[in-house]
Amino acid sequence: VGQTIDYLRENKDLPEEFLEIFIVDSNFKPIGTVPSSKVLRTSRETKMNTIMREMPVLIPVNMDKEEVGHVFENYNLFSAGVVNKDNKLVGMITGDDVFTVLKEEAEEDVLRLAGVGDEEITDTVLKKTKRRFTWLLLNLFTALIATWVISIFGATIEQMVALAFLMPIVASMGGNAGMQTLAVTIRAIASKEISSSNINNIITKEFIIGVLNGIIFAFITGAIVHLWFKDMNLTI
Numbered sequence: 001v002g003q004t005i006d007y008l009r010e011n012k013d014l015p016e017e018f019l020e021i022f023i024v025d026s027n028f029k030p031i032g033t034v035p036s037s038k039v040l041r042t043s044r045e046t047k048m049n050t051i052m053r054e055m056p057v058l059i060p061v062n063m064d065k066e067e068v069g070h071v072f073e074n075y076n077l078f079s080a081g082v083v084n085k086d087n088k089l090v091g092m093i094t095g096d097d098v099f100t101v102l103k104e105e106a107e108e109d110v111l112r113l114a115g116v117g118d119e120e121i122t123d124t125v126l127k128k129t130k131r132r133f134t135w136l137l138l139n140l141f142t143a144l145i146a147t148w149v150i151s152i153f154g155a156t157i158e159q160m161v162a163l164a165f166l167m168p169i170v171a172s173m174g175g176n177a178g179m180q181t182l183a184v185t186i187r188a189i190a191s192k193e194i195s196s197s198n199i200n201n202i203i204t205k206e207f208i209i210g211v212l213n214g215i216i217f218a219f220i221t222g223a224i225v226h227l228w229f230k231d232m233n234l235t236i
Contacts, residue, residue: 001051002044019078019094023052028088030055030081058083059093065101070192072098146171162229166221173217181206 004021008014020033032052042051056075059068059082072080072095082091123131150157150167157163185206188194194202226235 001039001042001046001048004039004048005044018092020092021048022055022081022089022092023048024089030058030083030087030089033079033081055081058087061085061090066105067192068093069098069102069105073102146174160231160234162231162234166225169221177210177213181210 008021018036020035021039022030023032023034024030032049032054034048034052038051056077057071057080059071059080061082061084063071068080071077072093077095077098079092079094081089082093084090153163185194185202188202222235226232229235
């Protein structure tokens with residue numbers, strides 16, 4: 001411990017702040033860590049390998065930054081060693097670094113939810129237009145499908161004008177239900193909770209949730225419409 005403290009004081013190439021000291025073997029392969037606070041509280045004669053703790057996980061140098069964030073979250077890490085393909089220590093990642101990454105990923109998820117991708121404020125008008133076009137085109141087609149479904153009941157709407165007042169309810173409830181499913185799905189994708197093994201189960205579950213909510217709110221809306229218009233045919 002004494003040699004470690006002297007080394008930390010004399011070496012000018014070390015990071016200004018660090019929470020843990022990584023212990024490596026003769027081949028520079030990490031074997032454990034010691035919190036810097038524990039080093040300061042331990043007598044100088046104590047061997048570092050007697051107070052070190054095993055590392056729960058090491059970060060490969062080529063691991064995706066988003067995956068690194070999930071590793072830190074799953075293991076509640078403050079810092080982690082980075083190793084190359086030979087499992088030799090080449091650096092470290094701190095919680096501050098991961099916080100920045102998670103913040104960036106959260107911003108990207110919000111942008112994807114809005115259909116604008118990684119758009120920057122400095123992008124040109126043409127570039128922004130192209131980025132938003134595909135999502136808006138998809139929305140146009142879904143809106144046309146909804147319009148087509150409504151047109152099927154055009155004759156009924158003409159006979160019962162009150163239905164026109166209720167159409168915004170259908171559009172609003174459908175849109176909100178879709179946004180809820182989309183938000184939950186994007187969050188699950190971001191947190192790696194969706195995989196090929198459970199995708200069918202998730203789709204089935206969301207479908208059942210949609211059907212159940214549809215039935216429940218159909219009865220609620222029907223009751224309100226009946227009290228409002230006093231018309232059983234309209235209620236049905």
